[in-house]
Structure formats: structure tokens, C-alpha cells
Amino acid sequence: MNRRLKLFLPLAIFLSLCLMFYIALFRDNKGELPSALLDSPLPSFSLTTVKNPARTVTRDDLLGEVALLNVWATWCPACRVEHPYLVDLANKGVPIYGVNYKDDQPEARKWLKVLHDPYRFSINDQDGSLGINLGVYGAPETYLIDHQGMIRYKHVGIVDANVWKNDIEPKYRALVEQAQQSNSGENSSEADPS
Amino acid sequence: MVAEIGLLALSIALCLSLLLSVLPLWGSFNGNLRLMNQARPLTWGFFVFVAFSFGCLIWTFVTDDFSVDYVAKHSNSLLPLQYKITATWGGHEGSLLLWVLILAGWMAAVALKSYRLPPELSARVLSVMGMVSVGLLLFTLLTSSPFNRILPFPPQDGADLNPLLQDFGMIVHPPMLYMGYVGFAVAFAFAIAALIGGQFDSAWARWARPWTTAAWVFLTLGISLGSWWAYYELGWGGWWFWDPVENASLMPWLVGTALMHSLAVSEKRGLFKSWTLLLAIFAFSLSLLGTFLVRSGVLTSVHAFANDPERGVFILIYLMVVIGSSLTLFALRAPEVRSRVQFTLVSKETLLLVNNIILTASCATVLLGTLFPLLLESLDMGMISVGPPYFNTVFVPMAMLLAFALGAGVLLNWKTGSVKWLYQQTRWILLTSVIGGLAFSLIYGNSFMISEVLGIGLVFWIVLTMGKDLLNKTRHARAKSGVVVALKRLKPAYYGMQLAHIGLAVAIVGVAIVSGYSSQRDLRMAPGDTVDISGYQFRFDGVRPVQGPNYTSDYGSITVYEHGRQIAVLHPEKRVYTAQAMPMTEADLDPGITRDLYVALGEPLGNDGSWAVRIHIKPFVRWIWAGSVLMALGGILAISDRRYRFKVRSKVLNKGREGSSDFKGANA
Numbered sequence: 001m002n003r004r005l006k007l008f009l010p011l012a013i014f015l016s017l018c019l020m021f022y023i024a025l026f027r028d029n030k031g032e033l034p035s036a037l038l039d040s041p042l043p044s045f046s047l048t049t050v051k052n053p054a055r056t057v058t059r060d061d062l063l064g065e066v067a068l069l070n071v072w073a074t075w076c077p078a079c080r081v082e083h084p085y086l087v088d089l090a091n092k093g094v095p096i097y098g099v100n101y102k103d104d105q106p107e108a109r110k111w112l113k114v115l116h117d118p119y120r121f122s123i124n125d126q127d128g129s130l131g132i133n134l135g136v137y138g139a140p141e142t143y144l145i146d147h148q149g150m151i152r153y154k155h156v157g158i159v160d161a162n163v164w165k166n167d168i169e170p171k172y173r174a175l176v177e178q179a180q181q182s183n184s185g186e187n188s189s190e191a192d193p194s
Numbered sequence: 195m196v197a198e199i200g201l202l203a204l205s206i207a208l209c210l211s212l213l214l215s216v217l218p219l220w221g222s223f224n225g226n227l228r229l230m231n232q233a234r235p236l237t238w239g240f241f242v243f244v245a246f247s248f249g250c251l252i253w254t255f256v257t258d259d260f261s262v263d264y265v266a267k268h269s270n271s272l273l274p275l276q277y278k279i280t281a282t283w284g285g286h287e288g289s290l291l292l293w294v295l296i297l298a299g300w301m302a303a304v305a306l307k308s309y310r311l312p313p314e315l316s317a318r319v320l321s322v323m324g325m326v327s328v329g330l331l332l333f334t335l336l337t338s339s340p341f342n343r344i345l346p347f348p349p350q351d352g353a354d355l356n357p358l359l360q361d362f363g364m365i366v367h368p369p370m371l372y373m374g375y376v377g378f379a380v381a382f383a384f385a386i387a388a389l390i391g392g393q394f395d396s397a398w399a400r401w402a403r404p405w406t407t408a409a410w411v412f413l414t415l416g417i418s419l420g421s422w423w424a425y426y427e428l429g430w431g432g433w434w435f436w437d438p439v440e441n442a443s444l445m446p447w448l449v450g451t452a453l454m455h456s457l458a459v460s461e462k463r464g465l466f467k468s469w470t471l472l473l474a475i476f477a478f479s480l481s482l483l484g485t486f487l488v489r490s491g492v493l494t495s496v497h498a499f500a501n502d503p504e505r506g507v508f509i510l511i512y513l514m515v516v517i518g519s520s521l522t523l524f525a526l527r528a529p530e531v532r533s534r535v536q537f538t539l540v541s542k543e544t545l546l547l548v549n550n551i552i553l554t555a556s557c558a559t560v561l562l563g564t565l566f567p568l569l570l571e572s573l574d575m576g577m578i579s580v581g582p583p584y585f586n587t588v589f590v591p592m593a594m595l596l597a598f599a600l601g602a603g604v605l606l607n608w609k610t611g612s613v614k615w616l617y618q619q620t621r622w623i624l625l626t627s628v629i630g631g632l633a634f635s636l637i638y639g640n641s642f643m644i645s646e647v648l649g650i651g652l653v654f655w656i657v658l659t660m661g662k663d664l665l666n667k668t669r670h671a672r673a674k675s676g677v678v679v680a681l682k683r684l685k686p687a688y689y690g691m692q693l694a695h696i697g698l699a700v701a702i703v704g705v706a707i708v709s710g711y712s713s714q715r716d717l718r719m720a721p722g723d724t725v726d727i728s729g730y731q732f733r734f735d736g737v738r739p740v741q742g743p744n745y746t747s748d749y750g751s752i753t754v755y756e757h758g759r760q761i762a763v764l765h766p767e768k769r770v771y772t773a774q775a776m777p778m779t780e781a782d783l784d785p786g787i788t789r790d791l792y793v794a795l796g797e798p799l800g801n802d803g804s805w806a807v808r809i810h811i812k813p814f815v816r817w818i819w820a821g822s823v824l825m826a827l828g829g830i831l832a833i834s835d836r837r838y839r840f841k842v843r844s845k846v847l848n849k850g851r852e853g854s855s856d857f858k859g860a861n862a
Contacts, residue, residue, distance in 0.1 A: 011521035075582045
């Protein structure tokens with residue numbers, strides 16, 4: 001009797017797969033993952049950039065403006081899907097920084113050459129140390145960083161027109177306004193102690 | 195008009211396949227020979243109408259009928275003729291029709307060869323394949339007809355075929371791959387027919403074997419063509435990307451390989467019967483799943499689906515019906531009797547079981563890696579990709595283990611064996627393999643890599659164990675009547691097995707060396723610049739504009755010297771396809787047995803005519819595809835074995851034997 005039951009195992013596995021597909025089909029669009037780091041400062045780092053391995057960038061290079069931090073890699077097909085939209089956003093003037101996550105550097109440079117480079121610079125996170133500090137699940141992920149370097153929002157998955165308009169842009173605009181107000185408030189002081 | 199005729203032909207084909215899936219099956223339960231005999235004419239009719247419909251679609255492409263939506267989206271009046279024809283399967287609707295056409299082709303082939311099968315079996319096999327095609331045809335007609343018109347305002351010209359697909363690789367790759375995918379439908383149908391009839395003897399395995407091998411041969415060739423195409427067309431110099439689409443073709447291949455091996459055990463020893471049936475169901479299910487994943491776009495972009503949820507639901511229901519019902523049938527009817535035949539722990543049976551476990555496990559890891567993003571997504575945790583880091587860490591060790599098991603499995607005899615005997619046989623081979631691997635890694639290239647030691651060591655291991663087995667198999671005959679006679683006495687199936695395994699070794703050489711010792715440079719080169727890479731001098735001779743039939747090109751020239759002697763002039767291009775304003779990198783390469791020189795153009799830099807140039811040196815990369823071709827040739831050799839052809843004459847004899855063996859026919 002027990003042996004007969006075992007023969008149903010493949011069917012059971014298959015049906016649970018189907019359930020998964022079904023959910024994937026009818027799921028309301030992507031959800032966002034609450035980051036443990038939400039509303040906390042961007043972790044500090046000191047890493048080189050993809051395009052210029054001689055250049056070292058740190059957390060301070062990202063400050064001063066509200067910006068997107070996009071985690072990408074050439075091995076990630078979803079990144080390829082969202083890439084043109086990022087180029088679009090960059091052309092519209094949204095500052096975007098890249099975190100090239102656990103990637104092959106020549107491939108990554110090639111990617112930026114061929115598909116255009118939307119990033120001010122891409123941080124070369126070869127061993128994933130920045131990724132770990134950020135709590136990256138995989139690629140692509142996009143963080144919204146305010147002008148003082150606080151993480152304000154995290155989006156897991158591709159960024160496209162929908163996600164941008166509905167989820168990210170309102171928060172981005174609000175933060176930009178906030179930044180302008182605080183800047184005009186303390187117009188004289190240029191440095192940003194945080 | 196032609197499009198409407200094509201649609202009509204497709205509808206008639208649907209009716210025929212409906213009849214095919216009911217009548218012969220019904221007849222097989224009542225023992226009604228007349229109904230069973232309808233299977234063949236229905237199959238042929240089905241094939242003719244599908245082929246005619248496909249011909250109509252090609253015709254609309256060749257005559258630039260842009261009032262047909264599908265043609266307008268995938269062709270252009272400037273497209274060269276051969277690409278107009280191949281554009282037929284350049285999109286979703288057409289490739290689905292190609293799928294159906296190839297299925298019809300396999301069915302016709304089965305019908306042709308079915309005279310040597312018992313009438314019930316051939317009727318059931320064709321009926322099951324008829325059912326598979328009913329679903330696909332319904333899907334095509336209801337959600338993805340390629341014959342829909344855009345009226346009353348057809349566009350002036352078409353949107354053009356994706357430039358990536360305007361290539362020789364695209365002409366041959368999809369049909370070859372589909373031949374493999376769909377070919378597993380035959381093994382699947384045989385398995386379902388066996389489950390219905392309750393007959394799983396070794397005669398059944400012998401019938402199913404050549405079909406499985408044939409599908410496997412096509413799939414092997416299809417996958418390696420795809421890899422070759424990605425290598426020279428995508429301009430990245432890589433040959434495997436662990437992309438979901440590639441994984442979708444790799445998974446049925448892994449299970450199909452397992453199926454071939456377990457069929458061997460089922461035929462020779464009457465073991466692993468339920469397992470074989472399950473693998474046959476799996477292989478085809480994974481082909482369908484692959485189609486689902488690729489076609490629905492569920493993996494790369496959710497939005498592809500949001501546009502057309504109808505299609506996704508349809509495929510999902512189809513999958514549930516086909517796979518779900520066959521697994522239910524399996525659960526209810528799979529043979530539960532434990533086989534009486536015993537074998538010892540160290541024997542060919544055990545090693546083939548190990549082979550099956552490793553292949554299935556590696557397929558499961560690929561499936562997991564491909565579906566993991568989907569799983570997270572369905573749990574509403576966003577969309578991510580696990581990349582090559584995951585696949586390489588889990589897949590490569592399993593492949594190595596498999597290669598090691600291969601050597602032992604080939605040497606061991608059926609039924610009995612001992613560790614002591616195996617040790618005696620292999621101690622020198624083992625030592626030579628270790629030394630060979632070490633020596634290679636020390637001598638070749640300028641760095642020592644443990645992965646190379648293992649890779650090349652396994653190549654030695656496979657080749658030497660295969661050689662040793664050949665010596666063992668011919669020992670007696672050689673002593674008696676000489677080498678030539680002894681070699682002649684071995685069967686084609688044996689040589690096929692040898693050749694396919696040597697092919698695997700050759701492919702491992704390629705994979706191991708190219709992943710360890712490739713070198714590449716990204717450079718800024720002005721006309722006249724020369725660069726020296728690994729002993730080759732590359733001189734950049736500038737770029738000039740060239741006008742192609744449907745694109746404009748920046749046509750580069752790079753002259754390559756070795757020791758001051760010119761060995762090649764390469765012409766990498768940067769093309770812009772007019773209709774879609776899409777830029778394309780056309781790499782150029784100088785192929786060689788021990789290395790490929792591969793150059794691709796990046797972007798123009800500055801006004802002095804200098805360009806970003808990427809140069810690769812890919813040692814032994816060709817061996818990967820050469821190995822796949824050898825594997826496929828091995829498969830063909832195995833199919834040619836005479837024991838698969840002499841069925842007609844020995845039928846009477848067989849019948850007597852079958853009756854006495856474990857034939858527990860439900861309709862007997």
C-alpha cells in the first residue's frame with residue numbers, strides 16, 4: 001500500500017509546481033520587500049568602479065542628491081529587460097548609480113558599452129560585500145537614496161514604466177522637494193554633516 | 195486568400211487529430227481491428243494538412259503579404275529571401291506551428307514504422323500523440339493563429355525580423371531543437387500506451403529505444419547549434435549563459451540522456467521499469483514546460499504575460515491535462531512488482547542507476563535555479579535571477595561525478611562484479627588519469643588550476659576506460675581469429691556507445707580548457723595600431739562603411755600575424771538594421787582546432803577613426819561542438835543497429851516469448 005502511495009509523489013510535486021505557476025500568472029504586480037535597512041543610512045564602502053578600476057569610490061560619492069542605486073549583473077536576464085528603461089530615466093535626469101554585483105568585469109564593461117551606460121558610475125562589488133551589507137537578495141534591485149544617504153525605499157525586481165510611475169517616482173519627487181527645501185533653508189552651509 | 199486556406203487546412207487538421215485521438219484508442223479496447231487501422235491514414239492526413247498550412251504561412255511571407263498580422267510583425271520587403279522563409283518561425287505563432295508540424299512529422303514516421311508493432315500498441319501510441327496535437331492545435335487556433343489579418347488598413351511594410359535572428363544559425367537551430375523536444379513525444383506516447391495496456395517487457399523497451407535515441411540526437415545537435423550561434427552571433431564570446439531559454443533545452447536533454455540509459459537496462463535486464471516510464475513522461479513534460487516558460491515569457495518579464503494572460507492560462511491548463519493525467523495514470527498503473535532479477539552492488543546496473551540519479555539530480559538543480567526566481571515571485575517576494583554563480587557551483591561537480599561513474603559503468607559487467615575486480619581493471623588507468631591531468635595543467639598555459647587537473651584527468655579516465663573495455667570485449671575473439679574479425683563482431687550499438695562517450699570526453703576537453711585558459715582584451719585601437727596577445731599580433735586596419743541589403747555596416751578589418759606571418763584577415767562589423775534602427779555586433783573569427791581568434795567591434799572612439807575593439811583567444815572552444823557532433827553520430831550509429839530492424843521477421847517468435855514473460859495485458 002505504501003509503495004503505491006509513493007507512486008503519487010511525482011504527481012504531487014507536479015501539482016504544486018502548477019500552483020506556483022498559477023500564482024505567478026495571476027499575481028498582482030510585483031511586491032516590494034521591506035529592507036532591514038529602510039530609513040537607515042547607506043552602509044559605507046570603499047570599492048573601485050567598473051569602468052575605471054583605478055578609481056575608488058566611497059559612500060560620500062553618492063551623497064548630495066536624491067538618487068537611485070541599482071544592483072545589476074550581466075548574468076541576470078531581468079537586468080537586461082530593465083536596462084533600456086534605466087537609460088531612459090538617466091536621460092530624463094534621474095541620477096542612477098550602479099552596483100555591479102558578483103560579476104565578470106570585462107563582461108560588465110562590454111555590457112555598458114553595448115547597451116549604453118545609465119549610471120554615473122557602477123560600483124564593482126565583485127565579492128558581494130556591499131551586497132551583503134545592503135541585504136541584496138539577487139539582481140536586479142533598486143534602492144532610493146536621499147540626499148543625505150539614507151535608504152528610503154527598496155524595490156526588488158525590474159524597474160519599468162509602471163513601477164517607476166506608481167511606486168518610485170512619487171517618493172522620488174517628494175524626496176527631491178524635501179532636499180530642495182532643506183538646501184534653501186541652510187543655503188550658506190555647503191557641507192552636509194551626517 | 196492563401197492565409198485563409200492555411201487556416202482552413204489547420205482546422206481540418208484539428209478535426210483529423212480529434213478523430214485520431216479517439217477512434218484507434220477506442221478500437222484498441224474493443225479489439226476492433228478496423229478502428230485501430232484508422233490510426234495510420236488519419237495520421238497521414240493530419241500530417242499533410244498541417245504541412246500544407248505551414249506551406250501557406252511560408253507563402254504569405256515570401257509574397258510579402260503584410261495584411262497578415264504575423265507577417266507584418268516579423269518580416270520586411272527588404273529581407274533576403276532565405277530569411278523571409280525562416281522568419282516563419284521567428285515569432286510565437288509561427289514557431290508554435292512549426293512545433294505542430296514537427297510533431298506531425300514524428301507521428302507520420304511512427305505510423306510508417308508501426309507495421310512491426312502489435313496493432314493495439316501502434317493504435318494507442320498514435321492516439322496519444324493525436325491527443326497531444328489536439329491541445330497544441332487548439333492553442334494555436336484559439337490564442338495564437340498566425341493567419342490573422344490586419345484589415346482594413348494593412349501596413350505598407352513589415353516591422354522586420356529581429357536582426358539577431360537573421361542568421362544561418364536561426365535557419366537550422368529552432369527546427370533541430372524542436373525535432374528533439376517533440377521527438378520525446380514518441381517515447382512519451384510509448385510510455386502512456388504501455389501504461390494503458392500494462393505491457394512493459396523488454397520488447398517494449400526495444401521499440402521505444404531507437405525513437406528516444408533519435409530525439410536525443412536531434413536535441414544534442416539543436417542545443418550545440420544554439421550554443422555555437424550564441425557564440426558567434428551575440429558577440430560576447432561565451433558559449434553557454436545559463437539563460438532560462440538555454441536551461442529549458444538542457445533539462446529535457448539531461449532527462450532524455452537518463453532515459454536512454456535506463457531504457458538500456460530495461461531492454462537488457464528487464465529492470466527499472468517504472469523508473470523508465472517515469473523518465474519518459476518527464477522528458478516530454480520538461481519539453482512542454484520549456485515551451486511554456488519560453489513562450490509565456492513568464493521568466494524574464496511579467497509584462498509579456500499581462501498583455502496576454504489568455505495564452506498563459508491555456509498553456510498552463512494544457513500542461514496540467516497532459517502531464518497531470520499521465521502522472522496520475524503512472525501512479526495508478528506503474529508496475530509495482532519488485533523485479534525478481536537481482537544484481538550485486540557493484541555492477542553495470544548499479545552504475546547506470548547512479549548515472550540516472552546524477553542526471554536527474556542535475557536536471558532538478560537546473561530546474562530549481564530556473565524556477566527559483568518564479569517561486570520567489572509567486573510568494574510575492576519580487577523578481578530575481580540566480581546566475582552562473584549558482585549553476586556553476588552545483589552543476590559542474592555533478593557533471594564530474596557523472597564522468598567518473600561513466601568509466602566504471604562501462605567496464606563493469608551486467609549482474610555481477612566486485613570492487614576487487616574493478617580495482618584491478620582500473621588502477622593503472624586511474625594513475626595515468628591523475629598524472630595526465632596534473633601534467634597537462636603544469637605544461638599548458640601559465641597557471642596551475644585544480645579544475646583543469648580534474649577536467650583533463652576525467653578526459654583521460656573516460657578515453658582509457660573506453661579503450662580498456664574495447665580490449666576486454668574483444669579478448670577472446672582476438673586470440674582466436676585476429677583483431678579485424680574481433681572488431682567486426684561487435685555491434686553498431688556498441689560502437690555508437692563508444693563514440694558518444696568519446697564525444698563527451700572531447701566536449702569536456704573544450705569546456706575545461708576554454709573556461710580555464712581563454713584570454714581577452716578590450717582595447718582602443720586606431721588604424722594601424724598593432725597589439726600582441728598570446729603570441730598573435732592583431733593589426734587594426736580601420737573601419738569603412740558598407741551598405742547591406744537591409745542594413746548599413748561599419749565594416750572593420752583586422753589582420754592577424756603569427757611569428758610575422760599573416761594568418762588571417764578578420765572583418766568584424768557593427769551593423770544598423772534599417773527597419774528597426776537596431777544596432778548589431780557581428781563578430782568575426784578565425785577558427786582553429788586548438789584555438790579560435792575572435793574579434794568584435796565596440797564603439798567608435800574619437801575622430802581619428804579609432805574604435806573600441808574586443809579580442810578573444812579561445813583555446814579548444816571548437817571541441818565543445820565537435821564533441822556534441824560525435825555524441826550525435828554515436829546516437830545515429832546506435833539506431834542503425836540491426837536488432838531494431840529485424841522486428842518483422844522475428845515477430846512470431848517474439849509473441850510466443852512475450853506471452854510467457856510478465857505480460858499482464860489489461861485487454862488480454
